[in-house]
Amino acid sequence: MTYRNPPTTPRKSATFDDYTLSEIRRAAATGIYDIRGAGAKRKLPHFDDLLFLGASISRYPLEGYRERCDTSVVLGSRHAKKPIELKIPITIAGMSFGSLSGPAKEALGRGATLSGTSTTTGDGGMTEEERGHSKQLVYQYLPSRYGMNLRDLRRADAIEVVVGQGAKPGGGGMLLGQKISDRVAEMRTLPKGIDQRSASRHPDWTGPDDLEIKILELREITDWEKPIYVKVGGARPYYDTALAVKAGADVVVVDGMQGGTAATQEVFIENVGQPTLACIRPAVQALQDLGMHRKVQLIVSGGIRNGADVAKALALGVDAVSIGTAALVALGDNDPRWEAEYNELGTTAGAYDDWHEGRDPAGITTQDPELMKRVDPVAAGRRLANYLKVMTLEAQTIARACGKNSLHNLEPEDLVALTIEAAAMAGVPLAGTNWIPGKNGF
Amino acid sequence: MTATKLSKAATHDHASRIFDLDVSSLRELNQALHNLTPGSNETAWEVLHPKGSHSVAVGVDQPVTIDVRGSVGYYCGGMNSGSTITVHGSAGPGVGENMMSGSIIVKGDASQYAGATGKGGLLVIEGNASSRCGISMKGIDIVVHGNIGHMSAFMAQSGNLVVLGDAGDALGDSIYEARLFVRGKVDSLGADCIAKEMRPEHLELLQGLLDRAGVTGVKPSEFKRYGSARTLYNFNIDNADAY
Numbered sequence: 001m002t003y004r005n006p007p008t009t010p011r012k013s014a015t016f017d018d019y020t021l022s023e024i025r026r027a028a029a030t031g032i033y034d035i036r037g038a039g040a041k042r043k044l045p046h047f048d049d050l051l052f053l054g055a056s057i058s059r060y061p062l063e064g065y066r067e068r069c070d071t072s073v074v075l076g077s078r079h080a081k082k083p084i085e086l087k088i089p090i091t092i093a094g095m096s097f098g099s100l101s102g103p104a105k106e107a108l109g110r111g112a113t114l115s116g117t118s119t120t121t122g123d124g125g126m127t128e129e130e131r132g133h134s135k136q137l138v139y140q141y142l143p144s145r146y147g148m149n150l151r152d153l154r155r156a157d158a159i160e161v162v163v164g165q166g167a168k169p170g171g172g173g174m175l176l177g178q179k180i181s182d183r184v185a186e187m188r189t190l191p192k193g194i195d196q197r198s199a200s201r202h203p204d205w206t207g208p209d210d211l212e213i214k215i216l217e218l219r220e221i222t223d224w225e226k227p228i229y230v231k232v233g234g235a236r237p238y239y240d241t242a243l244a245v246k247a248g249a250d251v252v253v254v255d256g257m258q259g260g261t262a263a264t265q266e267v268f269i270e271n272v273g274q275p276t277l278a279c280i281r282p283a284v285q286a287l288q289d290l291g292m293h294r295k296v297q298l299i300v301s302g303g304i305r306n307g308a309d310v311a312k313a314l315a316l317g318v319d320a321v322s323i324g325t326a327a328l329v330a331l332g333d334n335d336p337r338w339e340a341e342y343n344e345l346g347t348t349a350g351a352y353d354d355w356h357e358g359r360d361p362a363g364i365t366t367q368d369p370e371l372m373k374r375v376d377p378v379a380a381g382r383r384l385a386n387y388l389k390v391m392t393l394e395a396q397t398i399a400r401a402c403g404k405n406s407l408h409n410l411e412p413e414d415l416v417a418l419t420i421e422a423a424a425m426a427g428v429p430l431a432g433t434n435w436i437p438g439k440n441g442f
Numbered sequence: 443m444t445a446t447k448l449s450k451a452a453t454h455d456h457a458s459r460i461f462d463l464d465v466s467s468l469r470e471l472n473q474a475l476h477n478l479t480p481g482s483n484e485t486a487w488e489v490l491h492p493k494g495s496h497s498v499a500v501g502v503d504q505p506v507t508i509d510v511r512g513s514v515g516y517y518c519g520g521m522n523s524g525s526t527i528t529v530h531g532s533a534g535p536g537v538g539e540n541m542m543s544g545s546i547i548v549k550g551d552a553s554q555y556a557g558a559t560g561k562g563g564l565l566v567i568e569g570n571a572s573s574r575c576g577i578s579m580k581g582i583d584i585v586v587h588g589n590i591g592h593m594s595a596f597m598a599q600s601g602n603l604v605v606l607g608d609a610g611d612a613l614g615d616s617i618y619e620a621r622l623f624v625r626g627k628v629d630s631l632g633a634d635c636i637a638k639e640m641r642p643e644h645l646e647l648l649q650g651l652l653d654r655a656g657v658t659g660v661k662p663s664e665f666k667r668y669g670s671a672r673t674l675y676n677f678n679i680d681n682a683d684a685y
Contacts, residue, residue, distance in 0.1 A: 032677070144578070145540060145559040145578060145580070148540055148559065148561075149521075149540075149542060149561060150501055150503060150521045150523050150542055153501075153521070154501075176677075177675075177676050188599075189561070189580040189581060189599045189600050190599055190618055190619075191618070191619060191675070193676075194618075194675040194676060195675065195676050195677050199578065199597060203539075203555060203558040203559055203574070203577040203578045203596075203597075204517070204535065204536040204539045204554075204555040204558040204559070204577070205535075205536070210516075210535075213496050213497075213515070213516045213517070214516075214517070216496055216497055217496065217497040217500055217516065217517040217520050220468065220469070220472045220497040220500050220501065221472075221497075221500045221501030221520065221521055222501070223472070223473060223476055224469070
């Protein structure tokens, strides 16, 4: 009987994992960085790391199906003559026509309108489908100014000056040639079929003092009627929020790194910016320090998925949240019904993120006339409205359990954290302790 | 006397409607301009004592004439749609930004970003323009009698930029389909911007622009034309050094 040394189990490196190895091989073969859509995919501290305490002897709950729990929110009352009044504190984030198909944009407008909330244009101008089907439409004012015009500015319900987005703080837009159809090209004043790398900086202002003058101009053009939002990526949320307030914003939008993009470099998405959870408390703190909390509204986006996420964001001091990726999934993005076609593209339902290539089997991130027929704007809009309704009911369920007759009465004291990281970021105690890392000298 | 009374009196005399920014606010001025409806008789406006105010006569969408007697701050005539604005002085940053149509004439100099992202209309600067003149222009025509600064026509998409004097560094960097005509020297061209042949149709186009801008005694043949080499239109890794 011969003795054989016991073999070890083959072990893959945690550092050089399968994805990393495949990316090295891909880079070596192509000589170009990987471009994709969506937001950060790595695991990050998130709302899952927070829990609500619910009612107890010292707090009493509201009856689930009988007692009212208000969900409405008013955005832009600081300076605007016509603030935005929403029935629910969940809005649809900016996504461009060009990146998305016309039917997808229409569906977003329909769903938002059915739910009493707003939707937002994107880096490609305002389309008739979108304006026509959106009761409340936020018009983005972007560095590229593609399609920016006086008529659309005046028929918008609010204006969002976009400084950055969570997936790529400091990066501009990117729309590759295969998605530049005749209609997209015309709206952007560019030749058909060429790559569009939109600017990362605004062409006619730099810094907070200029921004203040730019906001004044937009207010003067629109006769001080419309709320002016300022959207920033989750880079320096305390200072960005404070500077936006100083510049005169009615609403500050902070987008964390889980927030999606139509297309940018993978290395950018995964390595620049802060998680949504880490952005909220600094932004709220800036508003509180300036005495502007609840006077200037704060919208947070990036990885909002359900009513619990909404409730947690609101409890941390946010006025409303925005959804992008989740809204696209409600419309039909990454649906397993197209699995065979995802496989042909070398991916699988749930992982498809090559939105820039314009071959989306679900017909959402495409300009292909055949593929986009797969989106029925009425049915998809209905699905989005259903989803928004569920999120709202979920958030109300939690708020009532915490004894709150309004979602906006949720507070940090209703929360604990499961991890030290989340406790430090959210500024709430680690579960089972009264320890808030970074507070009281610890 | 309030500005409103003063302006009404002026209207009765069929003279210009006068807005004195010493007595009335910028808000009143812009609101009065926005209240104009098609066919209004108030077609001539005069703005006194602008003293560097920002956002003078922004978002005007009726074909009126507005004479601004003095220098203005940022964004004068921003998003102008059809009006003719004459600044009898100098203009701060972003004069005529995102202009849709109409015309703006600056008798003095203009600061940075003149005509930024303009979609249409004509911007004439009788003095010099600073850096980033015509940045991201999308159909506007800009005629500068003097010189322009660095990074002008950066990412310029369409329209025409005419410079009777010199251009600074990195002219037309990352330019798309805009046409640049420079009579003097160009310090340097930006990425993907090259000198191009001046064909008869360009000479004709340029003559038209000079005529519209009231330029006399200057021949189109004295200019050189610059535009896109179109090598950066679709990403190619071998061009990465150009960025």
